Amino acid sequence: MTQVADYVLQRLSEWGVQRVYGYPGDGINGLLGAFDRADGEPEFIQARHEEMAAFMACAHAKFTGEVGCCVATSGPGAVHLLNGLYDAKLDHQPVVAVVGQQKRLSLGTHYQQEIALDQLFADVSEYCQMVVHPGQARHVIDRAFKTALTTRGVATIIIPNDVQEEDAMSSPPREHGSVFSSVGWSRPRVLPDHDELRKAADVLNAGDKVAMLVGQGAANAEAEVMEVAELLGAGVAKALLGREVLPDDLPYVTGPIGLLGSKASDKMMQGCDTLLMVGSSFPYSEWLPEEGQARGVEIDIDGRMIGIRYPMDAHLVGDSGETLRALIPLLQRKKDRGWREKIEKDVREWHDLADRWAGEHFGKTINPQAVAAELSARLPDDAILTADSGSGTNWWARHLKLREGMRASLSGTLATMGPGTPYAIAARFAYPDRPVIAFVGDGAFQMNGMNEMITVKRYLDRLSGPAPLVFCVFNNQDLNQVTWEQRAMAGDPKYPGSQDIPDVPYAAYAELLGLKGIVCTDPKKVGSAWDEALAVGRPVVLEFKVDAEIAPIPPHIMKEQGKKAGKAALHDPQLAGIATKGVRQKLTEYAEHLPGRGKK
Numbered sequence: 394m395t396q397v398a399d400y401v402l403q404r405l406s407e408w409g410v411q412r413v414y415g416y417p418g419d420g421i422n423g424l425l426g427a428f429d430r431a432d433g434e435p436e437f438i439q440a441r442h443e444e445m446a447a448f449m450a451c452a453h454a455k456f457t458g459e460v461g462c463c464v465a466t467s468g469p470g471a472v473h474l475l476n477g478l479y480d481a482k483l484d485h486q487p488v489v490a491v492v493g494q495q496k497r498l499s500l501g502t503h504y505q506q507e508i509a510l511d512q513l514f515a516d517v518s519e520y521c522q523m524v525v526h527p528g529q530a531r532h533v534i535d536r537a538f539k540t541a542l543t544t545r546g547v548a549t550i551i552i553p554n555d556v557q558e559e560d561a562m563s564s565p566p567r568e569h570g571s572v573f574s575s576v577g578w579s580r581p582r583v584l585p586d587h588d589e590l591r592k593a594a595d596v597l598n599a600g601d602k603v604a605m606l607v608g609q610g611a612a613n614a615e616a617e618v619m620e621v622a623e624l625l626g627a628g629v630a631k632a633l634l635g636r637e638v639l640p641d642d643l644p645y646v647t648g649p650i651g652l653l654g655s656k657a658s659d660k661m662m663q664g665c666d667t668l669l670m671v672g673s674s675f676p677y678s679e680w681l682p683e684e685g686q687a688r689g690v691e692i693d694i695d696g697r698m699i700g701i702r703y704p705m706d707a708h709l710v711g712d713s714g715e716t717l718r719a720l721i722p723l724l725q726r727k728k729d730r731g732w733r734e735k736i737e738k739d740v741r742e743w744h745d746l747a748d749r750w751a752g753e754h755f756g757k758t759i760n761p762q763a764v765a766a767e768l769s770a771r772l773p774d775d776a777i778l779t780a781d782s783g784s785g786t787n788w789w790a791r792h793l794k795l796r797e798g799m800r801a802s803l804s805g806t807l808a809t810m811g812p813g814t815p816y817a818i819a820a821r822f823a824y825p826d827r828p829v830i831a832f833v834g835d836g837a838f839q840m841n842g843m844n845e846m847i848t849v850k851r852y853l854d855r856l857s858g859p860a861p862l863v864f865c866v867f868n869n870q871d872l873n874q875v876t877w878e879q880r881a882m883a884g885d886p887k888y889p890g891s892q893d894i895p896d897v898p899y900a901a902y903a904e905l906l907g908l909k910g911i912v913c914t915d916p917k918k919v920g921s922a923w924d925e926a927l928a929v930g931r932p933v934v935l936e937f938k939v940d941a942e943i944a945p946i947p948p949h950i951m952k953e954q955g956k957k958a959g960k961a962a963l964h965d966p967q968l969a970g971i972a973t974k975g976v977r978q979k980l981t982e983y984a985e986h987l988p989g990r991g992k993k
Contacts, residue, residue: 687703691705
């Protein structure tokens with residue numbers, strides 16, 4: 394007789410799940426036996442930690458558009474899932490988590506590993522339900538998937554271990570209280586009211602200086618975003634989760650926005666008179682136009698999020714692609730292209746400045762900006778790029794120029810440490826023939842990335858191949874992003890007690906595991922190190938010894954942050970280095986305006 398656990402996996406397969414990321418425990422013994430009997434349909438992928446499994450499920454959803462799936466045992470295993478599930482919740486990704494629980498008989502007795510899982514997962518989940526009867530499994534699974542897809546969120550299924558081992562019911566008994574559900578879901582067409590479209594068109598047509606900001610909600614509307622930008626003579630800034638919406642080689646794409654954004658984006662926001670936000674919930678108001686400076690139009694599929702980042706004149710609740718297609722016939726092409734020409738000039742100057750920043754060398758240490766800049770021109774076609782949270786994210790955002798067909802993601806709204814490596818692993822499982830490159834700080838790599846190299850070792854035959862799989866580690870022995878935040882936001886000098894971390898031989902560790910390890914310590918050999926890493930036929934840990942004293946200079950210095958940074962510098966243990974290098978970088982920025990610049 395088929396067990397409930399077997400039926401659960403069968404139903405997951407019917408929903409299109411090919412692999413489930415997880416870690417074993419006795420609370421899911423029934424499911425583990427079912428995975429063995431399922432013969433890879435779906436496949437169980439063993440991560441080193443449940444948090445990593447949840448990150449992998451989130452990454453699968455981000456890169457494929459499908460539901461990501463993860464599994465964990467009861468008690469501590471379930472707790473471990475939370476950070477990765479919150480990453481999915483906050484970045485609006487459909488993920489289904491299947492979690493074990495103690496036997497029904499023992500619930501409520503303070504039994505070993507008994508946790509109130511429905512309460513634990515209540516906030517992170519759009520749907521959370523425990524299966525307490527075999528006939529219930531069908532509709533709980535079906536509703537979990539329908540909810541995850543509809544809300545683009547997390548759904549959690551809790552199954553006590555005794556229920557897992559009971560006889561399955563493919564259909565519940567035909568009696569009062571039974572529910573009969575089906576596999577299937579279709580994406581709806583969501584369009585705003587026509588009068589609101591007309592209002593939006595009037596605002597956009599009246600504007601002389603239109604700025605666009607796109608996020609991941611515009612990911613399937615590339616052609617429409619380009620057409621609107623052309624009609625309105627607008628520039629397009631990209632929130633981090635919207636990096637892949639448009640390629641960076643378009644002359645009007647100003648690149649990232651915010652603290653780690655570009656000067657071109659900043660100038661556009663400071664100078665615009667009209668703002669069009671498409672599929673983004675970018676939260677930092679100090680990097681948007683001042684209130685009252687610009688009229689606004691926003692497109693968002695979630696009416697709860699419309700008009701809460703900037704005061705908008707038109708609120709278009711709808712799918713980005715569908716809404717833009719309905720809006721385009723109402724727009725008038727702007728004859729005066731002066732605003733567009735200024736944006737394109739600012740973009741050229743920004744790219745030139747970023748290249749000059751990356752070209753600055755300070756003694757024998759590697760400028761971390763050069764690591765990203767040297768890779769940018771070498772990026773393989775169809776590459777998938779992931780990043781962790783840290784100072785390396787600045788260089789990933791600013792110096793890597795995505796081309797058509799490339800994919801990129803990171804933990805956007807949660808901005809947690811840890812997902813860069815599992816994101817890359819999940820991307821490689823989903824697309825075994827595509828190049829995958831992760832940018833990871835040494836802090837995040839020590840936190841959990843090194844452990845996931847063991848996962849890479851376990852599946853080495855699957856993850857190797859002609860397409861590169863590279864984990865680029867920025868080794869500066871400093872939790873660098875927080876160090877700079879201490880200086881600029883708190884006005885405190887670096888505190889070595891919390892910020893210094895051990896120097897670990899990451900490449901050598903990779904070699905111990907049978908992977909390829911490459912170390913680069915010479916600023917002149919950054920490019921050749923990338924050439925070597927991209928040519929290896931197995932996973933690579935590429936370790937760069939980088940300078941911790943290169944500041945991630947924001948597009949403009951906020952007065953209060955400047956005062957705090959100056960105060961912190963007076964007592965900072967790295968005062969000499971950050972002062973010298975900061976001045977050099979600022980002089981590079983202003984060199985365009987110095988006498989003799991550009992003259993032969």
